[in-house]
Every structure is written in structure tokens, then in C-alpha cells.
Amino acid sequence: MATKHEIGTRERIIRATSRLMQRQGYGATGLKEISREAEATLGSVYHFFPGGKQELAVEAVRHGDREFTELLRTVFDRVDDPAAAIIVCARDLSTGLRDSGWLDGCPVTTTALESAGRLPDIQRAAEEAFENWRGLVRDKLRRSGFDEDVAHDLAHTVINTLEGAEMSAQVSQSEAPLEIAGRHLARLIDSYR
């Protein structure tokens, strides 16, 4: 298989873990399923991730963090106005979700909720992801002239509303929640100008 040697076993394992846990959560994802999906053996999995399933989940969450960070950066670079940029983000999430057959929601949320209060390492990784995303939004708003306090609070609600809307969109298999969320967030941002 071509991808096997171009990407590397370790990275392939992380990607498989991320996608599987994104779709079915931490508990329902088995290590043998991961090794099968990644076209690696169980030995390789434990060779690269001696911490086992938990270490694997942490890396998967960080991978999801990087993915969404990249989406935010790309949109923020291309769209100057922050309110307009958020609408684009919402639409990107919406189409991505629909194109996956409503299977691939936020790669962090599912695992985060399952691990909250029980698996500290995974929870911390998820917390860092949300922090990073909020930081990107806050900086974008700051660069557009918003006050520090306003930008800080708006960043919270932008990320949280997108998260909630994506979850809702996935469960109801509809693009409406994210479309509405984009419009409302833009209106909220504009109300602080």
C-alpha cells in the first residue's frame, strides 16, 4: 500500500485512532480495530505508544486539535472581517459534516466528554485544544480592533456555539444548526463594534 510508506506507521496509527474515536468514541474503539484500520499490527501500536489506549487517545485529541487549528488559520488568513470569517467556518464545518455522511463531527468532543473527570490526561489534552482554538479567535478579534475583554468573551462563545451547533447538526443530520449559528455569531460580534 502506497500510503503505508509515505506517511509512516506512527502517523497512520494516530490518524486511524482519531477518526475512529471521532466517530464512535473512546470506549467503543478497540486497539485491534485501530491496528486493522491503520494497517499496522498490535505490536507496532504498543511499540510507538507504550502508554496504551490512553496515550493513543491523547495523541488522537491533539491530532484533532491540529486539524481544527489549521481550518481556523486558513479561514482567518483568507477572510479579513472576523464576523464574515466565522460564517465561513460554520459553513466549512457544515459541508464537511454532511460530506462524511454526518459521521465526522468534532474530533475532540466525543472523547472529551467520555473522559471528563475519569481520564485526566485525555481531559487535559481536550482542554488545551479548546484553549488553543479560543486563542486563535481572540487574536483575530484583537487584530480587528476589539477590546481584550470583549474579544476574550466572544472567543468563548464563538467556539462553544460552533461546538454545540456541530453536535446538533450531527444528531439531527441537518445543516440548519450551523448555518444559523454562523449568522447569530456574526450578529453578536457586530453588536460590539
Next chain:
Amino acid sequence: MATKHEIGTRERIIRATSRLMQRQGYGATGLKEISREAEATLGSVYHFFPGGKQELAVEAVRHGDREFTELLRTVFDRVDDPAAAIIVCARDLSTGLRDSGWLDGCPVTTTALESAGRLPDIQRAAEEAFENWRGLVRDKLRRSGFDEDVAHDLAHTVINTLEGAEMSAQVSQSEAPLEIAGRHLARLIDSYR
């Protein structure tokens, strides 16, 4: 045990399932764990829920639906202004979450995300829960004089933002996300008057 005969085995099993799945998700919750927590035997569990784990999860989600519905109804009855009512809801969620040691988040979200696209019965129950909650918010707004379209869209974002903020609050173990969400949602609602 007093509660054993006052509540009834069936209801006790549903409550145990709901709380366990709320905290650790569908996959990580075992039937023996449920029967232990509910002070019932495995035989009783299958007697009342012959559909097994999936039927149990559906009932647990519906139980969570009723819980949040009751919270919304109570607050909406007591607080006339819809924007003020949403702030109260956000604070109630926040204190409830903190008082549980950041363990008891939304009783529907975790199970819903795990089952999306894989376990249709559970997904449908979760979808109905969100629909019910949106309906309550929409009616509240309608009764306060908002247009049908505006109320419909606002109901989406109110529920989704509260959901996202509660998830964020749980993961970061902080009351800030829900406090900010309440303020922003009130501002958004007021902007349509």
C-alpha cells in the same frame, strides 16, 4: 433500602443508566455496573428492558430529556423575560455542574455523540430531546412577541450554545463558559426586539 420500594425497580434502573451514561458514555457503561448501581439484578434488567443495552440507552436519553425539560419549564414559568430566563438557565446548569464535581454534564450529549450514525434508535431519541428543548424556547420567545422565524432560529442557537458551553465548562472545570454564554445569548435575544 427505602428507595428500593418507593421508586420501583424499573425507574431505578433507568436513573442509574442515565447517570452512568451521562458520566462515562454508552460504550464504557456495562449492564452489570448498571444493575449494581440500581440495586437490581441482571435478571430484572432484562425483564424490564428485553431490548438490552440499546433499549436501556434510549430510556436513559428520554429520562435526560425530561430532566432538562423540567428545568426549562420551571425557569420559564418563574422568569417572565426570555433573555433573563436564559441567563438563569445558564447559571442553573453551571452550579449543577460544579456541585457534581464537574461530572454530570448534559445527560444526552455524550450518549448522542457516541451513537450518531451507528445506533439509530438512540440517535433518534437524542434528536427528539433537542427538538423538545428548542420547542420550549421557541414558544417562550413567541409568547414574548418575537416573530416565528426569529424565535425558531434563536431557539436553535440558545440550545446549541448552552450545550456547547456546558461541554466546555465540564472539560475546563470552569463556570466561565456558561456565565459568558448566558450574557451573550441575552444580548443576542435583545438585539431582535
Next chain:
DNA sequence: CATGCGATAGAACGAGCGCTCTATTCACTA
């Protein structure tokens, strides 16, 4: 060619899973 080591390979372990099954208890009616 020989040595060493990261990487691959998968058998095997104990534990726990969802679920089935039979046996027993209990309250109530014929």
C-alpha cells in the same frame, strides 16, 4: 558477513462484555 536495534508480527492471558437461560420467590386470584 556479523552485530545490533528499531520495527513488525501475532499468539496468549485474565478479565469483563452483552446476553441467555433456568430456578426461585412473591403477591394475588380462582
Next chain:
DNA sequence: TAGTGAATAGAGCGCTCGTTCTATCGCATG
């Protein structure tokens, strides 16, 4: 009092889980 069916009880089924372990492979360096 005998009979009936709901409810309780838990042993045991086949299976998969996360993890451990030993054996082998590929390949760079001596």
C-alpha cells in the same frame, strides 16, 4: 389452598477487550 405469572436471582455462554510476551524481520554499521 392451589395455581399463575410477574419479578428476582445469578450462573454460564461465546466473545472481545487491553495488555504482555516472545519471535522474527529489515537494514545500517563494524
